[in-house]
Amino acid sequence: MKRVSNVFYISAIVAFLFVLWGLIPESILPNGNLDNVTTVIQGFIVGQFGWFYLISATGFLVFAIYLIFSRYGQIKLGKPGDEPEYSYITWFAMLFSAGMGIGLVFWGAAEPLSHFYTPPYGDPETNDAAKTAMQYSLFHWGFHPWAVYATIALALAYFKFRKQSPGVVSAILEPLFGEKVKGGWGTLIDTIVVFATVFGVATSLGFGAIQISGGLSFVFGIDQTFMFQLLIIVIVTVLYMISASTGLNKGIKYLSNANIVLAISLMLFLLFLGPTNFIMNLFTTSFGTYMQNLPSMSFRMTPFDSDNLDWINGWTIFYWAWWISWAPFVGTFIARVSRGRTIKEFVIGVLLVPTIFGALWFSVFGGSAIHLDYFEGANIMNIVNDLGTEAALFAVLEHYPLGLIMSLIAILLISTFFITSADSATFVLGMQTTNGSLYPPNTVKLIWGFIQSSAAAVLLWQGGLEALQTAAIIVAFPFTIIMILIVASLLKSFKAERKEMEARSKKASRKS
Template identity: 40%
Template sequence: MEQSFNAHKKRVAIKSILILAIFIAFLFALPEKTGELFKFFQSWIGEKFGWFYMSSVAFFMLILAYCGFGRAGNLRLGKDNERPEHNFFAWGAMLFCTGMGIGLVFFGVAEPVMHYLSPPVLEGGTDEAVRKAINISYFHWGINAWAIYCIVALLISYAAYRKGRPIEMRSALYPLIGNRVDGWIGDFVDTFAVLATVVGIVTPLGFGVMQINSGLNYVMDVPQSLSVQLVLILFISLVTCASLILGLEKGIKRLSVFNICIAISLMLFVFVVGETSYILNATVENVGDYLANLIPLTFETYSLSNPQWFQGWTLLYWAWWIAFAAPTGLFIARISKGRTIREFILGVLIIPVGFSFAWFSIFGNTALDMIHNQGMSELGAAVMADSSTALFKFFDMFSGWTVIGYVVLLCIFVFFITTADSGTMVINILTSRHEDKAPKLERVFWVVLVSGITGVLLAVGGMSAIQSVLVVLGFPFALLVTIMCFGFVKSIALELNAEKKGSLGSQVDEPNSHTPSLDTKPQQEVPRFSQLG
């Protein structure tokens, strides 16, 4: 059994490395042709299957609503008497810092301003455009987006902690195909997850290094060049290796808590020093607009008004979230053992979504107030010219304090570390028999590989190509997760039915009645809820 398990992990690692090597070889030899090919597939998928992306996310939300507010919400991700491994604050910090944290810092000012100046169906620069800008930003970073992460994490957590399967992507297929997940089908699924994880790390790392370089140029006059970006990648890699060697508790967890405190401090600074009453009034309107338009926006493809905008914004986001759901979902599953399904769903949706809304409400509304009401049009021009410097330009005009720029740089840097940490941990889980406690050499190898790929992409100008790859990977992954959901619902229904029969049997006091447990562990280790006080 141990040899088979080791072979399974090695197969996934070898296949992943070979595919990545082939891709990088083609990209290095033919960067333009490779980029054009993936952009063609990105455009084709967006044109032909945009409806599927939107429908699948709506389907995921229905599954989560069914589990979160029904009897399934009482089931615990683990033994029935098990409790969470991490306290609520640390868990929430890791949820946010390993998901969308870095993207939120990048787009917190830039996206609302861009939607205000260039909205999908309205005239830019109007009062209505101000409201719609925040509403669209909420939608792209709100419940729909985190529902994608949540459903993947829930599928894996349920299979791992209720059914005794490993924390792997393939485990979510177990309710449908049984032990066949241990064969080539499972290898394909886990290899796909490794590839999606690598691409999911490389994409924000590459664009983020360029943002850090832009920030250093803005704050310290450091030149924007490939050599500076490569040095930054090397430095980030060294810190990531150190954090991974320290492990989950001493590395990622501490960095996540530290960085969420920095992010909260930046928000409080803008909230207190800025137009507080305007922010509060605007936020109330923003939340009301979002809730009123949530269902219409969930199914909006702009097919009759502005399909190009839809493909360049909403569809790109959905594909990005779905592709990145592999590493994020696996990591969330890793840190969520012991929570009930209801607590898990509400926590994963409310904590990061609430923080995202607060971030956009404070930074986005303040930026729009500066442009629309205070006439600081140069902020809008700067954002449209280079979105990577949006947050630095914002703080420069907001306070004029140079020190804030250094704090922003630190926040961005630590977000990159936690993103790279969590992604590399997921790769180790999928490719090492020691999982997240893989030997130091294995942890360092994957960091070096990811960093090397990022450096090559920056050198050959392939970042746009890797972004297209992420969108292309999102389509088959959305299809795969949709299939997994049917198996999950089936397994949940069987378990709840068995639980109900067990409860009825105990009520009529039939000493010989026995409902077999669906858990792979012995029944005495996982008592039924009807047996609990």
């Protein structure tokens, strides 16, 4: 433990106290237990600062697009002679597994179906409602989240591999604040990063436990209880701790590749066994309307319509907060596996490939769900209302040939995504609490693995799905401010490096 920083001790103690607070029942603290307090805080943040999340996320997307076409695009994330450590396929697999994972499987069928019955505007259960449902599903899982990830990942990779700075978030801000980031302010920033990572990932792990238990309940009739979900968390925790101890180039790499194979297999199964022509038509028109309406959706608030505002707060604002709370974790991980790529190559890869894959995923699963309810009267939504959101995927799969096999593949996929996300998170938390070490000690990773699984279990026990969403929104708020500072620091550093490059070029030309 000699290599750990003060951030490790501070953040581990705070996170542990948070978990202990969550264990206190409401009967002992009627108004001061975890669920009540976080609900009040979340209500205030969403009610007063929803616009802030909306503008910030869109700003990160504008920044990422600017970098593609800017004069900084040819700067390499590393030394001039560095080559990418991983092939494109492995790189995409690793960033995708870390960046979306469980959430994509959890919401693939459930979200479009929910929007179909409760659209952001217009009448439900109509042609227009179906189009809008797909358009907003793609919006929530498209360019905006990946722009958030790209921003923090680019900054970490640039300063770590090109400037040889410590691989911690506070080091990114040195161009703005100088030596101050090496003292108390830096410790505070990195502690916020670690806290956001723990509870951002805990949210996803909670989703995973809910859906694994939901799938086993739906397929095998097992009672879905908190104790069953807790057992799942314990088993998967043991598995991902074993994986974490094997290192980045073994456990995470192999599992990420396995995730992609399972995900594509499941998607192709449903694509060709389901309404193929309908799905592909839906994908084409949904992606087109998403691109066409991207600017208006990016800034859509409804100050004169409280019902629509509630919808935006419950979906769009939650998602933007969730992506931002995940950004330290996913960003650190993507940065670690992106050495040697140019800024232009990096941003295009991180933005475009996962967005297109996500659009196809939602068209296959969400489109199949809507097709079943709209054209065949399957009433999938009634099953969701009875059994929970986690049942949507399995309720869809059972209507098609090989439904049982697809359900088993889905459960396996969720499990491997669970392991990969948690495995990646332990690496990131270890890196952020050992002064940016690329090879954090297994002891540190195991401690963080235990803490994040405990946080997921406590949040599930306190309030289930709503408690998970509440935690994500709260921890994202301070990190959004840090991310805005990161953009300013990056631009300042890019500008200074560009001047240095131009000066060297002029000097060389004069000599020649």
